[in-house]
Each structure stands twice: as structure tokens, then as C-alpha cells.
Amino acid sequence: MPKQVKTAITPTRAEDYPEWYQQVIKVSDLAERSPVRGCMVIKPWGYALWENIVREMDAMFKATGVRNAYFPLFIPLSFLEKEAQHVEGFAKECAVVTHHKLEQGPDGRLVPAGLLPEPLIVRPTSETIIGDSFSRWIKSHRDLPMLLNQWCNVVRWEMRTRIFLRTSEFLWQEGHTAHATAEEAIERTRMMLDVYARMAEDYLAIPVVRGRKTASERFPGAVDTLCIEAMMQDRKALQAGTSHFLGQNFARASEIKFHTADESEEYAWTTSWGSSTRLIGGLIMAHSDDDGLIMPPRVASSHVALLPIWRTPDERPAVMAYTAELAARLRAVRYGNRNVQVEIDDRDTGGARGWDWIKRGIPLRVEIGPRDIAADAVFFGRRDLPAREKSALSRDQFVAEIVRILDEIQQKLFNRALSLKKENTILIDRQEEFYRFFTPLNADKPEIHGGFAMSHWCGSETCENRVKEDLKVTIRCLPFEDQTGPGACICCGKPSPQRVVFAKAY
Amino acid sequence: MPKQVKTAITPTRAEDYPEWYQQVIKVSDLAERSPVRGCMVIKPWGYALWENIVREMDAMFKATGVRNAYFPLFIPLSFLEKEAQHVEGFAKECAVVTHHKLEQGPDGRLVPAGLLPEPLIVRPTSETIIGDSFSRWIKSHRDLPMLLNQWCNVVRWEMRTRIFLRTSEFLWQEGHTAHATAEEAIERTRMMLDVYARMAEDYLAIPVVRGRKTASERFPGAVDTLCIEAMMQDRKALQAGTSHFLGQNFARASEIKFHTADESEEYAWTTSWGSSTRLIGGLIMAHSDDDGLIMPPRVASSHVALLPIWRTPDERPAVMAYTAELAARLRAVRYGNRNVQVEIDDRDTGGARGWDWIKRGIPLRVEIGPRDIAADAVFFGRRDLPAREKSALSRDQFVAEIVRILDEIQQKLFNRALSLKKENTILIDRQEEFYRFFTPLNADKPEIHGGFAMSHWCGSETCENRVKEDLKVTIRCLPFEDQTGPGACICCGKPSPQRVVFAKAY
Known part of the structure; x- marks a missing residue:
């Protein structure tokens, strides 16, 4: 038997991946369930991640x-x-406001009062309410394109919830645009998908597959839904952003019309695109290990934890002064769109303190004691390396190289995730291999298995559903790349124009 | 009769201040009423203002x-x-969610379905739900102080609404802190009030009075409510931020207890403090004129509008190139926490174009024509000066001095608002003068009158209510400064420890 390695997280990924995910969130202090069914509380360490994602993505949106x-x-x-399709898609899981005040009932308890003439739905997405504004704002081709985005909360009454991945309330952005031509709207749909892909790859360090959803997986009311799909460490897929070409469907529903240059009247072509706090769930599942969270430096809640150490009280002032000075120097260094973020942890909790920061996923930890000060050396641990492995640099070097070190960690996380994805993306042409690929070896313990099967599909919903029913595997997307030309459907053997990505998904 | 000056806004402030306010919001394209009762749509030009307010205030919060x-x-x-007081204060005007899905009713229309076991209230403020988290997170004195803030939307079902000032849904921040001692909580309450005052004065260019609310005007459940009050151009007061010392009231209600250093158990002392999109309403009413919006540069949606002008098509390329280059040079200049923001407006709408930007309140407008290029001169209009008054600088000078010019406008707006406040803040000791001060000269046309009356008050709710009933004037606050010692109550003549601020209010 191999030697048992002690890990900070119980269970490990191999033992119980879903429970490991919940434990990482707990020990890293990112978020927790709230007493309100299906809603989460995003704690400061988790919200800082979201703030960083928002800042970077918002800048990318504005640049377009x-x-x-x-x-x-x-x-x-x-x-x-x-x-019609939209109401069908969202009416089943929404929060309905029916009253506008509370009054004391016969038993003295408060009861809803002030019945509204028309029920109000807490937005599950805003196409219809924004469409109403667009119908008033857009009169002429000169008003187009209209390119808006909204950062907000939305509510979908999910029956089975999981923090960050599927919650009744979540934070997101929803972009809504209107255009004079279908071509321009289609181009915008793709442009925003590319922003999501850049966000995932360059900031979250998560490689993605770009592609198109099948008809059955489209956004309710959309003509075309594009998506990015990422592979998690359990080899399941996570949809990390979608961009919809809505054709003229919502323009007709909301009467969004414009006068063309030659004074005829036409419906506008609209798009919408969204990404959410789900990205944090993806980040956790893509990078974290059995010791807890690992955060890519570019979006990390913070970058460096300084841990001053002293044996006797008289050593404390010098150690604290040195720590404060190092913090000040690091905080003056620019890293991307913000400065290097530093935490000083002077709690008197000994070795547990270092493990706290490992679990919380901070990229760098620095212990600072009298001997380090005497040697003018900075001993630091990197979250992407084993916990006990330490590097040393002089203080000046550490400050001078902090950006390079953070970038190196960022790149390494991306490369690691890319390797995982490549190793577990398999071209499969035989049905029996396909079924074996997605069947756990041991049904009692559905450990990590499967991945992305690049297989042929005839285009029929029958075959799509067959695979879904048999294996709980769905077509994640018709990828834009790596299609490898025509072949035979993995399910029925009929001709297929291209390979698609099959996977189990979150 | 004085010569009639044509203004961009009808009516003018003097003619009909409330309607002028609505018209400024309309012509400046900040926001509009939505089809959802009492809710507003914040348009991009208005939302950019909010983004700037959020960025500055968020940085100030984090610095504490x-x-x-x-x-x-x-x-x-x-x-x-x-x-008890809290429910009393908020139960009368809240949105109540009673169902979690929609189903087709007998007539085919959708009706609420899935009755919730317990109704949910859309947060009017979050003391109680955050208190629940605090009760789980706070165990020991080592967990204190806990200093959190939330940027979010809240809903209060207002019967009479006015955009930005009072809407059913609004955007705000709510800070919530817990402390080991009353002293520390009281200090934090005051510290956050000072942040609001700095935001108002240094960024929104609105001078404020800091003070304490009377018992009847306190936040429901608070021990003490501090506020900042600003004077609008109609001399009414606008409460622009409040900071509450909650004592142990909410800690008792939510069971927020901690172990002290000597292992006894105590309730924590909590605070909460909030400010909202109402600040935008204050900004509009403090600075704008009869030509439209005026935005203080530090929070302005944008800083400079470049308006290229050409008579013949062959002049266009050179003018546009010059404009683009000037824009690039201006955009490279740092101004506070962001770069100078530039709009290029090449619409072919002639003189209306310049007026558009005046109405939208941009601090600087620059017309760029072939002659200006030949002379290497930048002719610019400042929003704080009359529309037809133009200044000229060489292009290099304009770029070099842009920050100074913006700062000068910022300072001038503040000084102008300060003068208004000083001129209309009157020490009044005689009741008859007090009543005259707050009584419109002509009841048919309640033009601008009154202001802040610094008068004595005995401390009784009877006198407070008498003035409110007679004049619709309330005690805005017991100011921290300018108290001028004891005197006799303006209402009953009994002894008063200090002057208070009486005013009509939004």
C-alpha cells in the first residue's frame, strides 16, 4: 500500500469529488449556504474573487x-x-411577488397584504424588461447598435442547489445588444463569446472549448446559443458563459423596430450574453487540490500572506517593523489592473496559520522571523508547489520579481489545466468504447472517469436523448475547432457532418 | 420687465422646481421611469455617474x-x-414573495403556483439577514471587529416616487459592523458618517451638515442615527447618508454573542450605515441649472466632449484625425482614480449637438474645425460658465492643463453650493420670524423660499410635531457644529441645550 499522505481536505478529490468541493469552499472561507432556501452568502474572501472577475470582465466589455x-x-x-419559448423556459422556477406589504393577521402574526393587481416576477434574466426599454429607445438606424450590459442579481428557483454552481439567487452580468443587421448581431454574439473565453483562459487560467449548443440546449427563445465549456478535475464539463443570437424573436415580442436609411421599418436583431458567480465554482474545481483552494494570481482575492514569527516578546517589534516595510514595498508594485495585495497575519496560532493560508488558496506565503531578517532573506512558499517546498530570495529580489513569480504561477495553473483537458479529450468512434468511457468502473464509488468524448453525431434529437438517458451524458457543444470532418453518428451510425463534444456536465 | 433669457430646460427652477428636476433627468438622459411601478431604469449616462460614486466610496470604505x-x-x-421597532418600520412597504413558480390557470393565463411555506421579503435593508450570519461567524473577541459592506439593490414599496430620490427599488451600499465595546461601535458610526461627508463634499461638491437625528427620525431599531444633510437649490434639505449605532438591539434579536478575553459571554455592539442612488438626485439638485445637468468632474460620467466640425466633405478626414489624436492625448492623462474620459461626437446635427452636451452636463466641450487646427488652438466651453463663453488654449496647453481646469470646475461648484448654503442658513430665535421663513409668499406659486433655520428646540416630540404639522418642516439634525450654546425653544420657549437644523426636506 502506498504511504498515506495527510491532506488538509477530507475527503480528497479521488475519494468524493462533490463533497471535496463543498469542503474546499468551507475551509477557504469563500461562501456558505444561507438560511434562505437555495441562496448563498458570499463571504469577503469569495466576494473579493468576484470583484476581481468583475473588474477585468467589465474592462473587456467596455473596450468593445x-x-x-x-x-x-x-x-x-x-x-x-x-x-412563448421564453415563458416556457423560465415560468417553472421563478420567485413571484404577489403582495406589497405585511399586516397583522388574526393571530397577531404578520401576513402578506396589499395584493398586487399583476404578479411581479423577480428577474431570472432581463430580455423582456430590457426589450421594453429598447422598444422606446430605438427609433432609427442611427440609434443602432445599442450595446448595454447590466451587473445584477437574478433568481431562478432551483430545486437542487450547489454553492456557486447552481443557486436560487446568483450574481451575474447580462449583456443585451440590438443591431440593424443579422450579420452584425451574429458577429457581436461571437465577439462576446471570445471575451468570455479570454476571461476564462487569461484570468481564470481555465482552457475552454468554444462552440455552439444543440437546439435542445439553447437559451429559451434564442436562434443560436454559443458557449464556452471547461473541463473540471473530475473531467466533467462546466458551461462557463453563453452568448445568444436572438434573431428577431425578442424584437418581435417587444416591438423593437427601427427606421432604416431608406425609411422602411424593420425589427432589430438582438443578442444577449451572460456569465455569473458560477465562474468561481469553475475556478475552484479547475485548480484546487486536496489541501484546499488554489487561486490564479490575476483574480486572486489577495496575493501574498506575510506571517511574522517571534519566539520572545522582545523579538516582536523588529519582526513586525520588517513585515510592515515588506508589505508596503510589495503593495507599491503594480500587477495588472491593481497593485499587489498583501495580508499580514500576526495571529498567534503557530503552524496552523500557514495551513490556513494554504487552504484559502493565496498564491504566496512568506514566514518572517529574526533569522530571515538577519540574513535579509525571504523564504516563501508557492501555492502551486508542495506545501513544504520553500524558495528563498533576498528581500530586494523578492520585491523586484514578485510580478514574474505571480505570472509564473498563473501560467503553470493554466498549463496544468490544459494538460488535464488534453489528456482527457478523446476521439471516440466506436459506440462500445464510448459507453465504456462514460461508465464508472465501480458503481458504488463513481470515482473520476470519462472526460470529453469527441464523437460524431447525426444531428437528431433522438440520438442526443438516447445518450443522455443511457449515460447522463450531453452534447456540450458543436465545437468551432477540431471538428476533423464528417463521419458516422456514435449512436445510430448515420452520416455526421462533424464531431461534437460529449460529456457529463454540471 | 427683465429680458427673457431662453433656457434649454422648461420650466426653469424658479418656475417649477420639481418639474425642472424631472426635465433635467430627461434631457440629460440619466434615467427614466420603468413600466414597473415605482422602479427606475438607470440609463448608461446615469449609471456611469453611479459607477464613479461606487469606485470612490468603495476605496474609502476599504481604507478603513x-x-x-x-x-x-x-x-x-x-x-x-x-x-420589534424594525418590523414596525419596514413591514408596511415591502415586496412579498409568496410563490416559486407559475402555472397555467383554467383560462390558460399563467398564475402563481408553488406556495412557499414561509413568505420571503425582498430586502428593504439587511440587518436581520446579516445578523444571522454574524451570529454564526462571531464566537470570540478575536473575531471582532467585523467590518462588512454590501453593494446591492433593495426594495421599499413607496407610494409616491421620484426618480433617484424615492423609488421602490434602488441601488445602495449597506455597511454592517460588530464590535466588542459600545465605544468602538460609536466611533465606527461616526467614522463612516465622515466618509459620507467626504464623499459629498470632495467628490459630489456638495457641502453638508453633520449631525444626529431626533428620536422620531431614527432608523427603526437604532439607538442613535447620524446623518449628513445637504441644501438643494430650492433650499430644501436632502439626507444624503445615514450611519446608525444599533447598540445591542440587533445583537440581542439575532443572538450575536462573543466570548470576552476573560471568557464571559456578551452581546456584540453593532452599527449599520447606508447611502444610495439618492446621491445622484442630490447631485442634480445641488448643481444643475436652467440649461440642464451639471456634473462635478470627479464623478462625472465623462469629462470632455469633442465636437469635430467641417463644412465640406474633404475637410472631414483632417478634422477627424486631429480629433482622434487630441482624444488619445487626453485619455492618457490621469485624473484621480481614472483617466480623463473623452466623448467624440461626430453626429451631423449642427448647433443642437453642443446643446446636447450642455444638457447632459459634461464639464468641457471642444469644437474642432479647420481654422482651430490651423491655429493649433483649442476653443472650449466650460459647463460652469455661460454657454456662449469660450476659452482658448494651444493644444499642448489644453492637454497639460486639463487636470487643473477640471479641478477648478470642481472647486467652483463646491464654492457655489457652499455660498447657497451659507446664505440660506439663518439663526432664528423668534417664532414669528421662523413661521415667516418657512411660509411661501404666494401660496399659488410656492417658489423657492426658506432654507435651514438654526433654531432652538426643547427636545420634546410635541414641539417637533407642532412645527411639522404647521409648516411641513422637520428637524433635520442636531448638528455637531455651530450649536451656539443654550437658548429658548422656538416653539414653546422652554430651555434648549443647543440649536438644531429645521428645514423642509426631500
Whole structure:
């Protein structure tokens, strides 16, 4: 038997991946379940991650000409009903506001009062309420394109929830654009998908597959849904952002019309695109290990934990002064769109302190004691390396190289995730191999197995559903790359124009 | 009769101040009413203002050790009921979620379905739901102080709404802190009030009075409510931020207890403090004129509008190239926590274009034509000066001095608002003068009158209510400064320890 390695997280990924995920969130202090069914509390360490994601993504949106705005939380029921597929998709899981005050009931308890003439839906997404504004704002081709985004909370009444991945309330952004031509709207749909891909790869260090959803997996009311799909460490897929070409469907539903240059009247072509706090779930599952969270430096809640150490009280002042000075020097260094973020942890908790920061996923830990000061040396641990492995640099070198070190960690996390994805993305052409690929070796212990199967599909919903029913495997997307030409459907053997990505998914 | 000056806004401030306010919001394209009762749509030009306010205020919060987090939108009814005064204050005007899905009714229309076991309240403020988290997170004095803030939307079902000033849904921040001692909590309450005052004065260019609310104007459940009050151009007061010392009231209600250093158990002392999109309403009413919005540069949605002008098509390329180059040079200049923001408006709308930017309140407008290019001169209009008044600088000078010019406008707006406040803040000791001060000269046309009356008050709710009933004037605050010692109550003549601020208010 191999030697048992003690890990900070119980269970390990191999032992119980879903429970490991919950434990990482707990020990890293990112978030927790709230007493409100299906809702989460995002704690400061988790919210800082979100703030960093928002800052970077918002800058990318604005660079493409998008501006932010804010639309009402509530959607009148009649608005939701305007688009047939849309209401079908969202009416089943929404929070409904029916009253506007509380009054004391006969038993003295408060009861809802002030019945609203029309129920209001807490937005599950804002196409219909934004469409109403667009219909008033857009009159002429000169008003187009209209490129808006909204950062907000949305609510979908999920029955089975998991923090960050699927919660009744979550934070997200939803972009909404209107265009004079279908071509321009299609181009925008793809452009925003590319922003998501850049966010995932360059900031979250998660390689993704870009592609198109099948008809059955499309956004309710969309003509075309593009997505990015990432592979988690359990080899399941996570949809990390979607971009929808809505054709003229929502423009017709909301009467978004414009006068063309030759004074005819046409419906606008619209798009919408969204990404959410789900990205944090993806980040956790892509990088973290059996010792806890690992955060890519570019979006990390913080970068460096300084841990001053003293044996006797008289050593303390010098150690604290040295620590404060190092913190000040590091904080003056620019790293991307912010400065290097430093935590000083002077709690008197001994070795547990270092493990705390490992579990919380901070990229760098520095212990500072009298001997280090005497030697003018900085001994630091990197979160991407084993906990006991330490590097040393002079203080000046450490400050001078902090950006390079952080970039190196960022790159290494990406490379590691890319290797995982490459190793577990398999071209499969035989049905029996396909079924074996997605079947756990041991049904009692569904350990990590499967991955992305690049296989052929005839395009029929029958075959798509067959695979879904048999294996709980779905077509994640028709990828834009690596299609390898035509072949035979993995399910029925009929001709297939291209390979698609099959996987189990979150 | 004086010569009639044509203004961009009808009516003018003197003619109809409330309607002028609505018109400024309309022509400046900041926001509009939504089809959802009492809710607003914040348009991009208005949302950019909010983004700037958020960025500056968030940095100030963080500099005091506060971290951001996110708590659920929904509050179980039972939570709201925990604090008696609190439920009393908020139960009358809240959005109540009673169902979690929609189903087709007998007539085919969708109706609420899936009745919730307990109604959920859309947060009007989050003391109770955050208190629940605090009760789990705080165990020991070592967990204190806990200093959190949340940026979010809240809902209060207002019957009479006015955009930015009072809407059913609004955006705000709510800070929530817990401390080991009353002294520390009281100090934090004051510290955050000072942050609000700095935000108002240094960024929004609005001078404020800091003070304490009377018992009847306190936040429901608070021991002490501090506030900043600003004077609008109609001389009414606007409460622009409040900071509450909650004593142990909410700690008792939510069971927020901690072990002290000597292992006894105590309730924590908590505070909360909030400011909202109402600040935008204050900004509009403090600075704007009869030509539209005026934005203080430090929070302005943008800083400079470049308006290229050409008579013949062959002049266009050179003018546009010059404009683009000037824009690039200006955008490279740092101004506070962001770079100078530049709009290029090449619409072919002639003189209307310049007026558009005046109405939208941009600090600087630059017209760029072939002659200006030939002379290497930048002719610019400042929003704080009359529309037809232009200044000229060489292009290099304009770029070199842009920060100084913006700062000068910022300072001038503050000085102008300060003069208004000083001129209309009057020490009044005689009751008849007090009543005259607050009584419109002509009841048919309640033009601008009154202001802040610094008068004595005995401390009784009877006198407070008498003035309120007679004049619709309230005690805005017991100011921290300019108290001028004891005197006799303006209402009953009994002894008063200090002057208070009486005013009509938004």
C-alpha cells in the first residue's frame, strides 16, 4: 500500500469529488449556504474573487463599446409571457411577488397584504424588461447598435442547489445588444463569446472549448446559443458563459423596430450574453487540490500572506517593523489592473496559520522571523508547489520579481489545466468504447472517469436523448475547432457532418 | 420687465422646481421611469455617474478596513419580525414573495403556483439577514471587529416616487459592523458618517451638515442615527447618508454573542450605515441649472466632449484625425482614480449637438474645425460658465492643463453650493420670524423660499410635531457644529441645550 499522505481536505478529490468541493469552499472561507432556501452568502474572501472577475470582465466589455445600465429587478408577468419559448423556459422556477406589504393577521402574526393587481416576477434574466426599454429607445438606424450590459442579481428557483454552481439567487452580468443587421448581431454574439473565453483562459487560467449548443440546449427563445465549456478535475464539463443570437424573436415580442436609411421599418436583431458567480465554482474545481483552494494570481482575492514569527516578546517589534516595510514595498508594485495585495497575519496560532493560508488558496506565503531578517532573506512558499517546498530570495529580489513569480504561477495553473483537458479529450468512434468511457468502473464509488468524448453525431434529437438517458451524458457543444470532418453518428451510425463534444456536465 | 433669457430646460427652477428636476433627468438622459411601478431604469449616462460614486466610496470604505460581501436578496418573514421597532418600520412597504413558480390557470393565463411555506421579503435593508450570519461567524473577541459592506439593490414599496430620490427599488451600499465595546461601535458610526461627508463634499461638491437625528427620525431599531444633510437649490434639505449605532438591539434579536478575553459571554455592539442612488438626485439638485445637468468632474460620467466640425466633405478626414489624436492625448492623462474620459461626437446635427452636451452636463466641450487646427488652438466651453463663453488654449496647453481646469470646475461648484448654503442658513430665535421663513409668499406659486433655520428646540416630540404639522418642516439634525450654546425653544420657549437644523426636506 502506498504511504498515506495527510491532506488538509477530507475527503480528497479521488475519494468524493462533490463533497471535496463543498469542503474546499468551507475551509477557504469563500461562501456558505444561507438560511434562505437555495441562496448563498458570499463571504469577503469569495466576494473579493468576484470583484476581481468583475473588474477585468467589465474592462473587456467596455473596450468593445458596451456601456453599463440598470433595469428593474421585477418583471411584470405579462412581459415574461411575450415570448412563448421564453415563458416556457423560465415560468417553472421563478420567485413571484404577489403582495406589497405585511399586516397583522388574526393571530397577531404578520401576513402578506396589499395584493398586487399583476404578479411581479423577480428577474431570472432581463430580455423582456430590457426589450421594453429598447422598444422606446430605438427609433432609427442611427440609434443602432445599442450595446448595454447590466451587473445584477437574478433568481431562478432551483430545486437542487450547489454553492456557486447552481443557486436560487446568483450574481451575474447580462449583456443585451440590438443591431440593424443579422450579420452584425451574429458577429457581436461571437465577439462576446471570445471575451468570455479570454476571461476564462487569461484570468481564470481555465482552457475552454468554444462552440455552439444543440437546439435542445439553447437559451429559451434564442436562434443560436454559443458557449464556452471547461473541463473540471473530475473531467466533467462546466458551461462557463453563453452568448445568444436572438434573431428577431425578442424584437418581435417587444416591438423593437427601427427606421432604416431608406425609411422602411424593420425589427432589430438582438443578442444577449451572460456569465455569473458560477465562474468561481469553475475556478475552484479547475485548480484546487486536496489541501484546499488554489487561486490564479490575476483574480486572486489577495496575493501574498506575510506571517511574522517571534519566539520572545522582545523579538516582536523588529519582526513586525520588517513585515510592515515588506508589505508596503510589495503593495507599491503594480500587477495588472491593481497593485499587489498583501495580508499580514500576526495571529498567534503557530503552524496552523500557514495551513490556513494554504487552504484559502493565496498564491504566496512568506514566514518572517529574526533569522530571515538577519540574513535579509525571504523564504516563501508557492501555492502551486508542495506545501513544504520553500524558495528563498533576498528581500530586494523578492520585491523586484514578485510580478514574474505571480505570472509564473498563473501560467503553470493554466498549463496544468490544459494538460488535464488534453489528456482527457478523446476521439471516440466506436459506440462500445464510448459507453465504456462514460461508465464508472465501480458503481458504488463513481470515482473520476470519462472526460470529453469527441464523437460524431447525426444531428437528431433522438440520438442526443438516447445518450443522455443511457449515460447522463450531453452534447456540450458543436465545437468551432477540431471538428476533423464528417463521419458516422456514435449512436445510430448515420452520416455526421462533424464531431461534437460529449460529456457529463454540471 | 427683465429680458427673457431662453433656457434649454422648461420650466426653469424658479418656475417649477420639481418639474425642472424631472426635465433635467430627461434631457440629460440619466434615467427614466420603468413600466414597473415605482422602479427606475438607470440609463448608461446615469449609471456611469453611479459607477464613479461606487469606485470612490468603495476605496474609502476599504481604507478603513471594511471588506465587501454579499447576502441573500430574500429575508424570511420570521427574521424581519425579530426586532420589534424594525418590523414596525419596514413591514408596511415591502415586496412579498409568496410563490416559486407559475402555472397555467383554467383560462390558460399563467398564475402563481408553488406556495412557499414561509413568505420571503425582498430586502428593504439587511440587518436581520446579516445578523444571522454574524451570529454564526462571531464566537470570540478575536473575531471582532467585523467590518462588512454590501453593494446591492433593495426594495421599499413607496407610494409616491421620484426618480433617484424615492423609488421602490434602488441601488445602495449597506455597511454592517460588530464590535466588542459600545465605544468602538460609536466611533465606527461616526467614522463612516465622515466618509459620507467626504464623499459629498470632495467628490459630489456638495457641502453638508453633520449631525444626529431626533428620536422620531431614527432608523427603526437604532439607538442613535447620524446623518449628513445637504441644501438643494430650492433650499430644501436632502439626507444624503445615514450611519446608525444599533447598540445591542440587533445583537440581542439575532443572538450575536462573543466570548470576552476573560471568557464571559456578551452581546456584540453593532452599527449599520447606508447611502444610495439618492446621491445622484442630490447631485442634480445641488448643481444643475436652467440649461440642464451639471456634473462635478470627479464623478462625472465623462469629462470632455469633442465636437469635430467641417463644412465640406474633404475637410472631414483632417478634422477627424486631429480629433482622434487630441482624444488619445487626453485619455492618457490621469485624473484621480481614472483617466480623463473623452466623448467624440461626430453626429451631423449642427448647433443642437453642443446643446446636447450642455444638457447632459459634461464639464468641457471642444469644437474642432479647420481654422482651430490651423491655429493649433483649442476653443472650449466650460459647463460652469455661460454657454456662449469660450476659452482658448494651444493644444499642448489644453492637454497639460486639463487636470487643473477640471479641478477648478470642481472647486467652483463646491464654492457655489457652499455660498447657497451659507446664505440660506439663518439663526432664528423668534417664532414669528421662523413661521415667516418657512411660509411661501404666494401660496399659488410656492417658489423657492426658506432654507435651514438654526433654531432652538426643547427636545420634546410635541414641539417637533407642532412645527411639522404647521409648516411641513422637520428637524433635520442636531448638528455637531455651530450649536451656539443654550437658548429658548422656538416653539414653546422652554430651555434648549443647543440649536438644531429645521428645514423642509426631500
